Amino acid sequence: MSIPRLNSMAASLIAPKNSFLVQRMLRSLPRQSVALAAILSRHQTTWALVSTVDATPYPFQWHASPSTARNFTSKSPPPPPINNYDYEGKALQMLHQIHNQFVSLMSGRDYPLVLPKLWSLTTQFVQAYLQLPSLNLASEFCQRTRILQYLADCNDQLQVDIQILKGNIVLEEEKMKNSLFPFLIEIRRDLLQCIAISNYNKDGAKNYEALKKLDSTLISQVFTSFFQIPDSLTLRQIDTASSHSILERLVQYEAVHPVDSVHQLTTRLGPNNQRRVYSLFHQESLPNQPLVVLYVALLDAIPSTMDEIHNLPSNDLSPPPTVATFYSISSHCSGLASLGLGESLIERAAKHLQTETTPIDTFCTLSPLPSFRSWLMERFLINDYTDIPAPSKNVLDAIKSNVSNCSLGNPAATIKDLSPFEILKSALDLLSQQVCLGGRTCLGDQTTTGPKWDSDTQKLYKSLEPWLIQIAAQYLAVVKKDGGRPYDSVLRFHVGNGAILYKLHSAADTSLFSWQNSFGIMVTYKYDLRMKLLNQTNHWQNSEIPLGPDIQLLLSSVDNSTIQDQDR
Secondary structure, three states, X not given: OOHHHHHHHHHHHHOHHHHHHHHHHHHHOXXXXXXXXXXXXXXXXXXXXXXXXXXXXXXXOOOOOHHHHHHHHHHOOXXXXXXXXXXXXXXXXXXXXXHHHHHHHHOOOOHHHHHHHHHHHHHHHHHHHHHOOOOOOOOOOOHHHHHHHHHHHOHHHHHHHHHHHHHHOOXXXXXXXXXXXXXHHHHHHHHHHHHXXXXXXXXXXXXXXXXXXXXXXXHHHHHHHHXXXXXXXXXXXXXXXXXXXXXXXXXXXXXXXXXXXXXXXXXHOOOOOOEEEEEEEEOOOEOOOOOEEEXXXXXXXXXXXXXXXXXXXXXXXXXXXXXXXXXXXEEOOHHHOOOOHHHHHHHHHHHHHHOOOOOOOEEEEOEOOOOHHHHHHHHHHHOOOOOOOOOOHHHHHHHHHHHHXXXXXXXXXXXXXXXXXXXXXXXXXXXXXXXXXXXXXXXXOOOOOOOOOOHHHHHHHHHHHHHHHHHHHHHHHOOEOOOOOEOOHHHHHHHHOOOEEEEEEOOOOOOHHHHHHHOOOEEEEEEOOOOHHHHHHHHHHHOOOOEOHHHHHHHHOOOOHHHHHHHO
């Protein structure tokens, strides 16, 4: 049967006034096509017509009463056009069967008989989806993309179905419910990728909005309400006694400070009492898969460099540590993004640390600025220095002198003709060349291995530090995205969780990875647990960013009136 004819038939079935013509069509068409069109029409009248032709049960059949069906169709939009989807696909056919069982629940059918069949069909659909090829956003024939688009177009009805399921779930079905959790993580991961692509596609605005609504349904109706994420997750400490599979996942997914092997990872797990690694697990579904991981170092003062964390002595500290520093937090499941797992993990880890025999009274981070360098390079590229504070005369003169003296620098006469921002770019280019040559930034005396910068290059970096730190403070506290949210993703996370933008540190991470992200600069966010809720509320309601005294001092020294003058 052709797609256009099936589409025409589905449209005809919706109009009761066409019942006579429909009866004639039913007698001339294959029974499977009739059943499929009836499913797509979502109209109870169809099955009255079908029964006049042949009383034999069809492979897909509505069970709802006429009153239930009228109520059902009034709450849901018309079905998506049939020619937009591959309805012959196994997974999509199962979606229709699953929906049929939901209608049976609505009609008050025998619950003990209907729900097991619903779970069986759902399990088959999950298996069919997971067996499909991986998401391929470049292909218009990608089955996963089509299924997501179908669900997005049926989002209103999907919300009704979820409410039915939540109203009928009982304790015996908890195991079946939890078996869906890994699948939901995967399908939402696919959905988020589709949303990202649609957002950048100029012709995909309508599609983008539909996918965003589907994601909102999954968050509010499925993950948060149905599975009670993140409250239902279990906090566990990971150590050297944890299973090898868990440790391998930590190596694979560590994004902030990458490690090369399980052996290298063990230095962050102990065995001394100065390190902790915490994670959240879904104990029933994924007991050996950490969902989000937090690395903690216990010290006697707030650290200013990663070396202070990496080089902790093997024996316990004396005096006892009083500061817990969160120096890395990594998500292991992109399908659980924006569900508050990181915030929950930090809060629960802090409470756990407070219950230990050693008193911890200060909680802070040593965090990267992952987009600082790319943002600054973009300012240079488009010649927009609006958000870049101008340096003091003394700082600028020191940079000019050191750029001229640097072995790879420009002649002094050339430097004299450059604007302050062109001098800044020239200095950063010189330092980046040294990084590429040496493989490490090798800042100051903190690095004990690897090639060293020559003295002129070190002097150049030292002269540049005050201006770079001032620019970084402006970038964090002032620069916003188009929607008015802070530009830096790490700041959005910690300040959105109630932390204080406390202090900036130059040359805090001497790795090549850190230089490529932020010129080695790192930032401390401080968690005052007594003020956390107030800070969080002020940020979300008034877009306030709580500032520590050092950051306030840096921002107060910025004379915005000189920025444009220097540019001229």
